[in-house]
Amino acid sequence: xxxxxxxxxxxxxxxxxxxxxxxxxxxxxxxxxxxxxxxxxxxxxxxxxxxxxxxxxxxxxxxxxxxxxxxxxxxxxxxxxxxxxxxxxxxxxxxxxxxxxxxxxxxxxxxxxxxxxxxxxxxxxxxxxxxxxxxxxxxxxxxxxxxxxxxxxxxxxxxxxxxxxxxxxxxxxxxxxxxxxxxxxxxxxxxxxxxxxxxxxxxxxxxxxxxxxxxxxxxxxxxxxxxxxxxxxxxxxxxxxxxxxxxxxxxxxxxxxxxxxxxxxxxxxxxxxxxxxxxxxxxxxxxxxxxxxxxxxxxxxxxxxxxxxxxxxxxxxxxxxxxxxxxxxxxxxxxxxxxxxxxxxxxxxxxxxxxxxxxxxxxxxxx
Amino acid sequence: xxxxxxxxxxxxxxxxxxxxxxxxxxxxxxxxxxxxxxxxxxxxxxxxxxxxxxxxxxxxxxxxxxxxxxxxxxxxxxxxxxxxxxxxxxxxxxxxxxxxxxxxxxxxxxxxxxxxxxxxxxxxxxxxxxxxxxxxxxxxxxxxxxxxxxxxxxxxxxxxxxxxxxxxxxxxxxxxxxxxxxxxxxxxxxxxxxxxxxxxxxxxxxxxxxxxxxxxxxxxxxxxxxxxxxxxxxxxxxxxxxxxxxxxxxxxxx
Ligand SMILES: Nc1ncnc2c1ncn2[C@@H]1O[C@H](COP(=O)(O)OP(=O)(O)OP(=O)(O)O)[C@@H](O)[C@H]1O
Ligand SMILES: [Mg+2]
Numbered sequence: 001x002x003x004x005x006x007x008x009x010x011x012x013x014x015x016x017x018x019x020x021x022x023x024x025x026x027x028x029x030x031x032x033x034x035x036x037x038x039x040x041x042x043x044x045x046x047x048x049x050x051x052x053x054x055x056x057x058x059x060x061x062x063x064x065x066x067x068x069x070x071x072x073x074x075x076x077x078x079x080x081x082x083x084x085x086x087x088x089x090x091x092x093x094x095x096x097x098x099x100x101x102x103x104x105x106x107x108x109x110x111x112x113x114x115x116x117x118x119x120x121x122x123x124x125x126x127x128x129x130x131x132x133x134x135x136x137x138x139x140x141x142x143x144x145x146x147x148x149x150x151x152x153x154x155x156x157x158x159x160x161x162x163x164x165x166x167x168x169x170x171x172x173x174x175x176x177x178x179x180x181x182x183x184x185x186x187x188x189x190x191x192x193x194x195x196x197x198x199x200x201x202x203x204x205x206x207x208x209x210x211x212x213x214x215x216x217x218x219x220x221x222x223x224x225x226x227x228x229x230x231x232x233x234x235x236x237x238x239x240x241x242x243x244x245x246x247x248x249x250x251x252x253x254x255x256x257x258x259x260x261x262x263x264x265x266x267x268x269x270x271x272x273x274x275x276x277x278x279x280x281x282x283x284x285x286x287x288x289x290x291x292x293x294x295x296x297x298x299x300x301x302x303x304x305x306x307x308x309x310x311x312x313x314x315x316x317x318x319x320x321x322x323x324x325x326x327x328x329x330x331x332x333x334x335x336x337x338x339x340x341x342x343x344x345x346x347x348x349x350x351x352x353x354x355x356x357x358x359x360x361x362x363x364x365x366x367x
Numbered sequence: 368x369x370x371x372x373x374x375x376x377x378x379x380x381x382x383x384x385x386x387x388x389x390x391x392x393x394x395x396x397x398x399x400x401x402x403x404x405x406x407x408x409x410x411x412x413x414x415x416x417x418x419x420x421x422x423x424x425x426x427x428x429x430x431x432x433x434x435x436x437x438x439x440x441x442x443x444x445x446x447x448x449x450x451x452x453x454x455x456x457x458x459x460x461x462x463x464x465x466x467x468x469x470x471x472x473x474x475x476x477x478x479x480x481x482x483x484x485x486x487x488x489x490x491x492x493x494x495x496x497x498x499x500x501x502x503x504x505x506x507x508x509x510x511x512x513x514x515x516x517x518x519x520x521x522x523x524x525x526x527x528x529x530x531x532x533x534x535x536x537x538x539x540x541x542x543x544x545x546x547x548x549x550x551x552x553x554x555x556x557x558x559x560x561x562x563x564x565x566x567x568x569x570x571x572x573x574x575x576x577x578x579x580x581x582x583x584x585x586x587x588x589x590x591x592x593x594x595x596x597x598x599x600x601x602x603x604x605x606x607x608x609x610x611x612x613x614x615x616x617x618x619x620x621x
Contacts, residue, residue: 318422319460321444322453323470323530324478333473337464
């Protein structure tokens with residue numbers, strides 16, 4: 001936003017929410033909300049998509065376990081939305097897993113209509129294990145901005161499963177900041193459906209040596225919805241492994257975005273990083289935008305990315321219908337089998353079964 | 368059972384141009400009979416199989432397809448399938464990611480539902496699948512793989528007949544199911560097809576070769592050339608073609 005541009009109603013409201021001396025306020029004044037001329041938001045114009053959000057909303061976190069309430073640490077973040085959450089997040093919630101301990105945590109994060117920000121922090125001690133299940137439910141009229149900070153200690157292991165299925169007129173931005181100590185293992189899987197705009201932005205940093213990250217996702221975008229999955233993986237230590245497998249499908253008037261960046265710093269020799277995105281347009285009026293990026297400063301690495309886009313094959317559909325399946329059933333079966341892969345890789349059996357079931361329900365519920 | 372009268376059909380290509388392929392076909396296959404269709408490449412045999420099963424882009428411009436007293440020429444493919452049409456494809460299609468058994472169970476149940484019958488239970492389905500697979504020498508491993516993906520030409524044809532056995536259709540159209548089969552596979556497939564012969568079932572067998580017909584002994588052999596049936600006769604007609612070729616019929620059709 002140039003100074004000449006008028007602030008949108010949401011920007012005006014946020015400017016009022018932010019304390020005068022807060023540097024985030026100045027950033028908002030100077031640049032506005034993220035919009036399509038900002039490279040990282042090229043395909044997801046948050047500024048344009050967000051209408052007026054008059055009231056203050058609330059993000060409640062439901063869990064069988066108790067989360068600790070902690071003050072939000074005021075720290076600078078290069079990501080505007082993360083910085084905004086740090087400035088305006090009402091209270092921070094934290095959960096720590098002690099060294100060598102093993103925990104399971106299931107969270108339901110629901111956002112009511114209105115502006116709301118939240119910061120959650122998870123810490124895994126050395127050799128700790130956590131299975132973390134997050135369900136996002138942003139309701140009609142919500143503008144929910146959530147920052148998740150996760151630190152994995154040496155050799156710690158996190159299985160993270162995210163379900164996103166928000167109201168068609170909700171805005172949701174979840175920025176995850178994940179730091180991997182040496183030999184830490186992350187296995188993240190998302191199942192996304194979109195919202196007016198839902199952005200799941202994941203930053204993973206391989207701080208130490210020999211960490212491993214699986215970052216997978218399946219998405220099925222319904223009509224009039226927009227889902228943006230952006231991943232940014234930074235390899236700082238040597239012998240790190242990253243695997244990304246994303247599979248998606250979009251229906252008529254649905255929009256999907258996949259942006260994946262892998263940055264390999266000079267010291268990150270023997271990095272092994274692969275990123276794959278495959279998507280299917282279920283209708284001519286669906287849109288999927290993809291931007292894979294590799295930026296490599298080390299000379300002894302194995303990095304690759306692949307992307308493929310397709311349609312359901314008419315010959316295959318006829319063959320299936322000849323055997324008795326209706327066109328809708330045939331499409332559902334093909335789409336389902338196309339999307340399964342990332343979900344079948346979930347290491348936790350209960351969560352794997354749950355998400356495969358979710359996919360089935362979503363496919364059959366909205367055709 | 369199946370009565371085709373004065374059937375004209377055209378294919379619409381991607382640019383929307385129509386091309387007349389079937390130019391007035393009359394054909395009647397009574398229940399319990401096996402009819403063979405032979406004819407030169409490009410005559411319209413596969414086109415006929417697609418028109419009968421309702422493939423998009425194959426438009427009936429004139430005439431009728433009456434199945435058990437009902438005109439089905441406008442029905443959707445799945446509706447015709449539920450009424451009992453089964454096509455063994457000349458070129459079976461690969462269905463990535465969908466295992467054979469999943470596909471067939473879904474298909475069979477879809478047909479049963481469409482006919483207002485009860486769905487088949489999982490154990491009964493498995494039992495049926497095992498029995499039919501054994502008849503055709505189809506391995507367990509093949510049943511778990513995605514439909515036709517990575518199957519050899521002969522395996523695909525065998526799988527078509529396996530599907531026919533599983534779905535137990537009322538009317539079978541075999542489009543060159545014998546092409547690409549080795550001698551032993553031909554026997555196995557022919558036995559599978561023969562097992563499907565029944566007083567209440569009709570068959571249309573499209574082929575270029577005598578060998579399958581030796582196994583099946585068709586009731587009638589038709590010659591299709593340039594979109595018309597130019598001659599019909601007994602099994603001896605197939606033998607005559609084997610010896611003399613299509614020359615005199617192609618001439619007559621032109
Ligand atoms: N999609 C299409 N667009 C245009 N022409 C087509 C199309 N499909 C088939 N044809 C033409 O229609 C004619 C009949 O084809 P068809 O496949 O029915 O022949 P066939 O008798 O089955 O031949 P074969 O013995 O080689 O299998 C051919 O001339 C073919 O080129
Ligand atoms: Mg043919």
